[in-house]
Amino acid sequence: MPLFDLSKIPKQQRIILAVLVGIILIVLVNNRLFKPITSERKELRLKYQNLETELERKRIELKEAQAKTEAERIVSLEERYRHTQKKLEYLKGRLPKEKQIPTLLSQIASQTRLEYNLIKILPEESRLVYKEIPIQIQLKGRYQDLGEYLKGLEESTRLIKIKSLSIKTDPKDPPKLDVVLEIATYIVK
Template identity: 25%
Template sequence: MDLQSLPWYGQLGVFLLIGLIFVGIFYFSYYSPESTRLENIEIELAQVEDEIRKAERKQSKMAQIQEELENKKQVLEKLKAILPEKKEISQILKKIQSIISNARLDIIRFTVMQEKPQSVYIAAPIAITLEGNYHNLGIFFDQLSKLQKIFTVNNLSIRPFNKMTAEHTINVSFNATTYLYREAPPPKPGRRRR
């Protein structure tokens, strides 16, 4: 069949049919697979962007957690400064004795009592009996209160001295308690989960 023998609309139809065949071949062999591949890439890109956002959120959380950890470490260091460790107790006892001596009080009794462990700290009581005068006792308590370590005074008893002199007018007994930092025990090895 001759293409020129067809009327113009027949020729146009044949050219359109040939064009549609080429468009179909192009669509099914190139455009459709590339379009599918492009959609897959866009899905992967969206997943990667989502993972990046999650990672950025985790990173900002991590920064917050590290900042909180640093703050907690600073607080712990401050607490360790006022809650001495057990190995420092002998230095604290010497410091108390030095304060007593500087206040010009006489030590009658200085007994370290049994420690009382608590959850976070250990209470270390000291039974103290002194002789001196009110002024020197005030100096002692003032200097004791200025120590960097925490002290509490309980069971304070002040009695007049039997044979009063200028330096000895009272007999004082009390319990001074300092608090020691208690290290957390290491975690017990437990069964591993499967």
């Protein structure tokens, strides 16, 4: 014996009852199955939006950090450039003009008692910003005078490099030395 006898209920009410049961089932299924999924989906969408916002913020921070690093690098390079320019100006001041080379050597020699046998300017070697001018010098004099001459070259305000030095005793005059010296000086192009 059933709790309700559906055959006794009029057809119109049975339809309404079926519709109501259907609606109740839909509401229950929706509340039990779909609402949690929808709610979870909303939470995931919110998390996704938060992560996108965080990602964009991190991208901006990264760009700012890169810009700051690049700016610091530029400042450092500019400082190095200024320092290099000052150094270049200083070195340019120490480089003789081409016309000054014989005068420079004569000044140094006049301060000592050496005799010049030969001053020969060899072919120049061109560099990026300057020219190297090798000069071969043959001198005659005493050992002490040679030391003063070399000291004069070293203390010169101009850049002079001693490339080679050959010292032999003069067989005709033993206290004197025959000296062959190759130096290099530099001029700005």
